[in-house]
Amino acid sequence: xxxxxxGRVKLRSKYIxxxxxxxxxxxxxxxxxxxxxxxxxxxxxxxxSDNLNYLSFGSRGLYAFLETFPYALxxxxxxxxxxxxxxxxxxxxxxxxxxxxxxIGLVCFIVLTGGVLTFTSLGERIERHAFGPNxxxxxxxxxxDPGMNERRNSVAGRIIEAKDNFISIQTPRGTVKVDLSKxxxxxxxxxxxxxxxxxxxxxxxDVFEAKRVHVLKPEDIPMIGRGVDRRxxxxxxxxxxxxxxxxxxxxxxxxxxxxxx
Numbered sequence: 001x002x003x004x005x006x007g008r009v010k011l012r013s014k015y016i017x018x019x020x021x022x023x024x025x026x027x028x029x030x031x032x033x034x035x036x037x038x039x040x041x042x043x044x045x046x047x048x049s050d051n052l053n054y055l056s057f058g059s060r061g062l063y064a065f066l067e068t069f070p071y072a073l074x075x076x077x078x079x080x081x082x083x084x085x086x087x088x089x090x091x092x093x094x095x096x097x098x099x100x101x102x103x104i105g106l107v108c109f110i111v112l113t114g115g116v117l118t119f120t121s122l123g124e125r126i127e128r129h130a131f132g133p134n135x136x137x138x139x140x141x142x143x144x145d146p147g148m149n150e151r152r153n154s155v156a157g158r159i160i161e162a163k164d165n166f167i168s169i170q171t172p173r174g175t176v177k178v179d180l181s182k183x184x185x186x187x188x189x190x191x192x193x194x195x196x197x198x199x200x201x202x203x204x205x206d207v208f209e210a211k212r213v214h215v216l217k218p219e220d221i222p223m224i225g226r227g228v229d230r231r232x233x234x235x236x237x238x239x240x241x242x243x244x245x246x247x248x249x250x251x252x253x254x255x256x257x258x259x260x261x
Contacts, residue, residue: 024087024090024091025091027087028084028087028088028091031080031083031084031087032084032106032109032110034080035077035080035081035084035110035114036110036113036114036117037114037117037122038073038076038077038080038114039077039110039111039114039115040114040115040117040118040122040123041070041073041123041126041140041143042070042073042074042077042114043114043115043118043123044118044122044123044124044126044127045070045073045123045143045144045147045223046070047118048123048124048127048147048221048222048223049068049070049146049147049221049223049224050068050147050154050156050198050221050223050224051065051068051069051070051146051147052065053156053198053214053216053220053221054068054154054198054200056214057200057212057214060200060211060212061154061200061212063153063154063200064151064153064154064200067146067151067152067153067154068146068147068151068154069146070143070144070146070147071146072142072143072145072146073143076143081106081107081110084106084110085103085106088102088103088106124222126140127140127144127223127226128226130143130144131144131226131227131230144223147172147223147224147227148172148173148223148227149173150171150173150203151203152202152203153200153201153202153203154198154199154200154201155169155171155176155178155198155199155201155203155208155210156171156196156197156198156199156221156224157169157170157171157172157176157196157197157224157228158170158194158195158196158225158228158235159191159192159193159194159195159196159197160175160193161193162191162192162193164180165179165180165181166178166179166180166181166207167180167191167197169197170228170231170232171224171227171228171231172224172227172228172230172231173231174231176208177206177207177208178199178207178208178210178213179207179208179209179210180210180213182201182209182210182211183210183211183212183213184211184212185212186213187213187214187215188215189215190215191213191215194235195215195216196215196216196217196218196220196221196224196225197213197214197215197216198213198214198216198221199211199212199213199214200212
């Protein structure tokens, strides 16, 4: 009290404490919302891309699975959960409460809420926005790149030409020639024009040497299908170029070819 009366120690206004509490609470709420959003995007990516499909190839598909895994989305989600836990620890909410129980409850809330959001179209809208003309969507584009970029151990796309020893497919990055001469076993379904496939193997130069191939429905890998449509247009488009006229791959940023319904 003597130091306060002498002016060497000054009392802080109660409004400063209130502002700090409100700021901490707002930052915590924003961090939790972002964590929910990114967990939803992780689930959406795993469900809509070709990533989980490679596990059906057994141990041979592990490299392809790791190659297409959404590391950036997962890392941001984990960081946001840690930051949210730090905010909780710094707040007065922990008074006389065990931190472990609150942390578990926080993670459960984020996981459950993010899981519920997978039944909505939020993830798909963000993906479409990421590859749309709006420049703000580019902020999310790097998070979807593992499903769209060129790979070394896997390939996914739509068949546009099928012969005995090779097929040509359209991918979000361009056209890829797939060599079937080294296949360990042929797929149960026919490899014909218009169907979607995923394959594991090795890319050698401009040719992908496939070891195993799976035929899928478009709804099994919708994110790949939308990427192909953005690059080449839908199946049956009269403006879709032939194999000899296909432009060189220029990435998912290329403007889509106009389509005639």
